[in-house]
Amino acid sequence: MADPSSYRPKPGQIPDSPGVYKFRDEHRRVIYVGKAKSLRQRLANYFQPLTSLHPRTATMVTTAASVEWTVVSTEVEALQLEYSWIKEFDPRFNVKYRDDKSYPYLAVTLNEEYPRVQVMRGAKKKGVRYFGPYGHAWAIRETVDLMLRVFPVRTCSAGVFKRSAQIGRPCLLGYIGKCAAPCVGRVTPEEHRELAEDFCDFMAGRTGTHIRRLEKEMAAAAEEMEYERAARLRDDIGALRRALEKNAVVFADATDADLIAVAEDELEAAVQIFHVRGGRVRGQRGWVTDKVEAVDTAGLVEHALQQLYGEETGDSVPKEVLVPALPEDAESVGAWLAERRGSQVSLRVPQRGDKKDLMATVARNAQQALALHKTKRASDLTTRSRALEEIAGALELDSAPLRIECFDISHLQGEDVVASMVVFEDGLARKSEYRRFQIKGFEGQDDVRSMHEVITRRFKRYLAESARLGEWADGEGDTDGAPAGPAPSGEVPAPGEAPVEAGPRTEDGRPKRFAYPPQLVVVDGGQPQVAAAKRALDELGIDDVAVCGLAKRLEEVWLPGDDDPVVLPRSSEGLYLLQRVRDEAHRFAITYQRAKRTKRFKASPLDAVPGLGESRKQALVKHFGSVKKLRSATIEQICEVPGIGRKTAETVAAALAQAAPAAPAVNTATGEIIEEDDGGSAK
Numbered sequence: 277m278a279d280p281s282s283y284r285p286k287p288g289q290i291p292d293s294p295g296v297y298k299f300r301d302e303h304r305r306v307i308y309v310g311k312a313k314s315l316r317q318r319l320a321n322y323f324q325p326l327t328s329l330h331p332r333t334a335t336m337v338t339t340a341a342s343v344e345w346t347v348v349s350t351e352v353e354a355l356q357l358e359y360s361w362i363k364e365f366d367p368r369f370n371v372k373y374r375d376d377k378s379y380p381y382l383a384v385t386l387n388e389e390y391p392r393v394q395v396m397r398g399a400k401k402k403g404v405r406y407f408g409p410y411g412h413a414w415a416i417r418e419t420v421d422l423m424l425r426v427f428p429v430r431t432c433s434a435g436v437f438k439r440s441a442q443i444g445r446p447c448l449l450g451y452i453g454k455c456a457a458p459c460v461g462r463v464t465p466e467e468h469r470e471l472a473e474d475f476c477d478f479m480a481g482r483t484g485t486h487i488r489r490l491e492k493e494m495a496a497a498a499e500e501m502e503y504e505r506a507a508r509l510r511d512d513i514g515a516l517r518r519a520l521e522k523n524a525v526v527f528a529d530a531t532d533a534d535l536i537a538v539a540e541d542e543l544e545a546a547v548q549i550f551h552v553r554g555g556r557v558r559g560q561r562g563w564v565t566d567k568v569e570a571v572d573t574a575g576l577v578e579h580a581l582q583q584l585y586g587e588e589t590g591d592s593v594p595k596e597v598l599v600p601a602l603p604e605d606a607e608s609v610g611a612w613l614a615e616r617r618g619s620q621v622s623l624r625v626p627q628r629g630d631k632k633d634l635m636a637t638v639a640r641n642a643q644q645a646l647a648l649h650k651t652k653r654a655s656d657l658t659t660r661s662r663a664l665e666e667i668a669g670a671l672e673l674d675s676a677p678l679r680i681e682c683f684d685i686s687h688l689q690g691e692d693v694v695a696s697m698v699v700f701e702d703g704l705a706r707k708s709e710y711r712r713f714q715i716k717g718f719e720g721q722d723d724v725r726s727m728h729e730v731i732t733r734r735f736k737r738y739l740a741e742s743a744r745l746g747e748w749a750d751g752e753g754d755t756d757g758a759p760a761g762p763a764p765s766g767e768v769p770a771p772g773e774a775p776v777e778a779g780p781r782t783e784d785g786r787p788k789r790f791a792y793p794p795q796l797v798v799v800d801g802g803q804p805q806v807a808a809a810k811r812a813l814d815e816l817g818i819d820d821v822a823v824c825g826l827a828k829r830l831e832e833v834w835l836p837g838d839d840d841p842v843v844l845p846r847s848s849e850g851l852y853l854l855q856r857v858r859d860e861a862h863r864f865a866i867t868y869q870r871a872k873r874t875k876r877f878k879a880s881p882l883d884a885v886p887g888l889g890e891s892r893k894q895a896l897v898k899h900f901g902s903v904k905k906l907r908s909a910t911i912e913q914i915c916e917v918p919g920i921g922r923k924t925a926e927t928v929a930a931a932l933a934q935a936a937p938a939a940p941a942v943n944t945a946t947g948e949i950i951e952e953d954d955g956g957s958a959k
Contacts, residue, residue, distance in 0.1 A: 368568065380416060425453070
């Protein structure tokens with residue numbers, strides 16, 4: 277615990293101007309980000325006597341070891357920079373809202389030649405028009421099913437679309453009139469895009485124009501005695517009106533607004549948002565958060581606005597935002613929202629009428645969400661806490677192991693030997709910190725040596741980064757312990773993660789995967805694997821990390837040096853948590869091992885031909901049909917392939933002659949020999 281006076285800036289160092297500040301801990305991790313109109317006045321508040329600070333603020337300043345700041349020109353710039361830093365550094369003492377579910381959106385892919393209507397979740401993509409969010413995906417599908425009668429926009433996947441175009445026959449929706457069938461040319465790309473834009477206009481609230489147009493067409497058809505067409509138009513109008521009825525009218529003046537309500541107690545807060553477009557409630561979503569900083573309702577509202585609109589532009593930011601309390605600097609927040617929208621945005625607290633009544637409804641939803649979250653979390657926290665306490669008691673640890681790392685080895689008869697590292701924090705999987713390893717120290721099957729290598733590599737990285745952090749903190753620069761650059765050979769990030777870098781980037785404060793040690797290392801195996809892991813730690817001089825192994829046979833827990841295992845009761849929450857950790861490590865390792873094996877099986881002899889690019893490899897295989905036929909071709913026949921000269925043909929022929937034909941692949945379920953296909957891969 278640091279004394280705030282030890283890093284307090286000297287008088288006169290802090291500028292009296294707007295800016296954003298960061299508190300860092302002893303490891304140079306950013307733990308809090310804030311903004312201020314006057315940095316000097318705001319930062320002075322943090323260096324008062326601890327007894328006069330809010331308990332959460334006192335915890336933050338005693339955890340911190342330094343403070344730094346960046347001066348900006350305006351309060352709006354400070355707001356934007358604060359949002360960017362919170363998103364980038366994920367500080368532990370800042371309020372961070374978590375979605376209580378993954379909300380589905382109705383999306384129209386206007387970035388494609390033939391726009392598609394579909395349900396989408398997750399991050400928004402450029403060029404896609406979104407409507408919602410909706411509470412349930414089935415609500416979107418019901419709405420779309422009604423509207424396809426009038427706006428028969430494509431809803432099929434790219435594969436189905438391509439297949440229909442190849443065979444010249446549309447799918448079922450094309451036959452029943454719920455798709456314009458652009459795949460077979462019934463409409464031009466321009467006509468189909470116009471349908472998609474009309475669909476978007478209707479979903480955006482411009483409904484009257486389309487209904488009036490259909491009513492005029494229906495009347496004209498009836499007058500001309502085209503009664504079948506008039507009946508179809510009548511049914512179309514009915515379908516659109518039923519789609520509208522699914523969204524109740526709340527404002528008669530076609531208001532576009534977002535209503536935000538907050539429910540809170542001393543420890544947690546819940547936020548509910550109603551999205552009103554064209555006077556109708558078009559979507560609803562909710563967030564929950566721990567109040568890890570001293571923040572009031574106005575502060576919670578400001579954080580919610582940042583998260584809700586931080587990456588939105590244009591019409592995604594409504595003309596009106598209604599909140600229960602105005603942020604401290606409402607004028608700057610309003611200017612920031614207007615900048616995001618591109619026009620004026622009204623940020624206010626509703627005082628009377630329909631908007632105040634709807635805000636009360638949103639607030640009731642927030643209260644219910646908070647109550648439900650607390651009920652779920654109480655049970656979850658109790659179980660996880662009991663599991664960690666049981667593990668600590670069984671293994672005779674000084675405290676509960678808040679960070680557990682588990683390692684597992686996977687191979688197939690000694691080939692493609694890999695290892696996995698999974699991380700659990702507070703009893704929950706931390707998938708962003710999973711890591712995969714390729715065993716490079718030796719060849720063959722030896723789980724004990726593999727475990728020793730992986731543990732050694734993981735904790736060498738920890739020691740190197742700890743040493744580097746210590747020197748950087750003193751301003752000494754790089755060390756020789758962990759050279760900067762790409763990851764050491766054999767270390768592979770988890771899917772979707774950035775490549776591992778050799779040194780911690782303390783200048784930007786981003787968390788490093790190997791910088792923090794676990795309290796407990798779990799290995800998948802018995803005495804030999806545990807002994808190997810312990811020996812690796814001893815060789816590195818690490819004596820403050822506990823080690824245990826979980827053997828699959830009887831689910832026994834093995835400790836280093838013990839002749840007998842620790843047997844936890846079958847009903848033990850601690851044993852259940854260890855099993856989950858072990859099973860997750862096994863799943864992660866075998867998934868990686870299978871991927872490597874599949875990649876090896878798909879390798880082609882042409883990959884070893886120097887100077888032969890992907891395009892010419894494909895041209896060769898396409899011309900001859902397979903690598904097997906290419907191997908038997910003459911140099912003159914190879915030269916017939918476009919883009920292949922005689923010198924290249926000679927190189928290809930020589931390389932294929934030297935490469936022994938791969939052993940035939942066998943389907944292990946049926947015993948059938950699988951023939952080689954294009955590119956030499958098994959099919």
